[in-house]
Amino acid sequence: MKKIAILFLLFFSSNLFAQEDIISELKFTGLKRTKESFLKRLIKTKVNTVYDSILVSEDVERLKRLPGIASASYTITQDNTTTILEYAIVENFTIIPGLRIATANDGSFSYRISAFEFNLFGNSQLLGGFYEKNIFNSYGAFWEHPFLFSDKLGVGLSYQDRTTQEPVFFTEGEKDYRFNSKSLEASLLFSFDFNNEAELGASLVKESYIFEGDNAIPNTPLSLSADKLIYKAVYRYVDLDIDYQYFDGFISEFTGQYVQFSEGEAPSEDFLGSFTSLRNDFIYYKKVKTRGNWASRLRLAAAFGNNDSPFAPFTLDNQLNIRGVGNTVDRGTAAIVLNTEYRHTFYEKGWFVVQGNAFVDVGSWRNPGENFSQLFDGTSTKLYPGVGFRLTHKKIFNAVFRLDYGFGIGSASTNGIVFGIGQYF
Structure with missing residues (x-):
């Protein structure tokens, strides 16, 4: 048996x-x-x-x-x-025009127009460029083939010539510079497996700051220029489920840069010195029942090596971190920023979606020359709750028309509208 x-x-x-x-x-x-x-x-x-x-x-x-x-x-x-x-x-429609409208730092009308193809030749190549009028003229061109050599290895190239009016915040007050940056960047793109991606790149940059305006400050430079070489490393962990406008999962993206300056016309180690910058974005999405989506982003950033320079790498800006705060209103050598919002679909028919959202953006910065403790003592903290809406085309890649209004809380706070294409994060 x-x-x-x-x-x-x-x-x-x-x-x-x-x-x-x-x-x-x-x-x-x-x-x-x-x-x-x-x-x-x-x-x-x-x-x-x-x-x-x-x-x-x-x-x-x-x-x-x-x-x-x-x-x-x-x-x-x-x-x-x-x-x-x-x-x-x-399939998505992937030839995407773009338009961004804003107010420049001098109060004038500014805009940025762009066009990108995200699926060139049917194999996910990216090709595109932009023109921007922000007091001065800027433009850029980009090409990226994430899978040029194999399903794990690709390449990216870009060139940008950007000229803007940039406020720089000295101890004695604010000073406006005409900032120009010409950069050529090349990157290798790695896709190790389903969850892990990386990028290694280097940029050649010619950079200059020229004082323009009436807000002269004694003992501050009238002009600075330097060549620099930027080495960049990016690592992403992606565990994300996408169902049209709904995201569920987690992303962690680390970006490390070493910025090496060489002498230009009138460089000064007190203002333009070599430094290292580190940043990590932790992004969490949660589908809520059938029509809701909760999204949160925690950004941690710090720079080391040139901590006293007022030409700090991290900016406080509408389009980057705190909605409603204004355009480039402060700079810092470290930052902690939390953005959290709830998105709800009010109407969906065929390809068209209308979402409303309520958000809270809060962050703090370490000003040049200050200690890391400033991030936690409340002296540089910004708190902006707000509301907005989204108009989405489900079959056009990243076709999300976004409009938010942020309400500043605290003394000397501002309110403001932020318009853009694509979700804020």
Whole structure:
């Protein structure tokens, strides 16, 4: 009897393993611009391998993160001899014009127009550029191919020539400079696995500050210029589930830079010295029932090596961290910023979505020459709750029209509207 039981167990086990589902064919439906060969190279499930539902689910999420894909799902079709895996794709429209309108630091009207293609040649290449009028003229061009060499290795190139009026905050008061930066950057892009990405890059930069205006301050420079070389390293951990306008999951992005200055026309170590900057963004998304989305971002940043310079790397600005505060209203050598908001879908029909949101932005800065304790003593803390709305096209990549109004709390606080394309974070 014991021998019969063993024989039965062996027969059952061998029959079980013999019936493993081997994928005999991979199909994609719904493709118009995206190349099927590119997607087959990108996904980890291959023909003539054992069907793995966990791996296929990861492939679906990987596809949904591509700019060219709005949504993806899969089906399995089986008969006695074949197992067919079919991915159903809903593509995004990826040629995106952009417009940003704001008030410049001198009170004049400023704007930025751009155009980007996020799925060039159907394989997720990015190509685009911008022109900006912000008192002065600026422009830039960008190209990126995240999967040029393989499904794990790509490259990016960019050139920017930016000229703006920048306030710099000395102990004696504020002084306006005409700031110009010409930069050429090259990066290697790494995609290690489903959750982990990295970037290594270097930039050649020519930078100058020229005093323009009536707010002269004694013993401060009238002009500064220098060449610099910036080394950059970025690491991202991404565990994110995307369902059109709803995000659920976690992102951590670390950016480290070493900025090495060399002598220009009139450099000064007191103002333009080499330094290291570190920043980490922790972003958490939570789907709330069927129509809600809670999103939070914690940003930690610090610079080391040139702590006394008023030309500090981290700025307090509407578009970057605190909605309603104004354009470049302060600079710091360290920062702690928390943005949290609840987004709710009030109307959704077909491709069109209307969302409302309520948010709280709070942050503190370490001013040049101060200790890290200033981040916690309340002297540089900004608190801005607010409300806004979003108009979203579900089948155009990043097509989120955003309008927020922030209410400043505390003495000398301001209120303001912030307009942009894409979610704030």
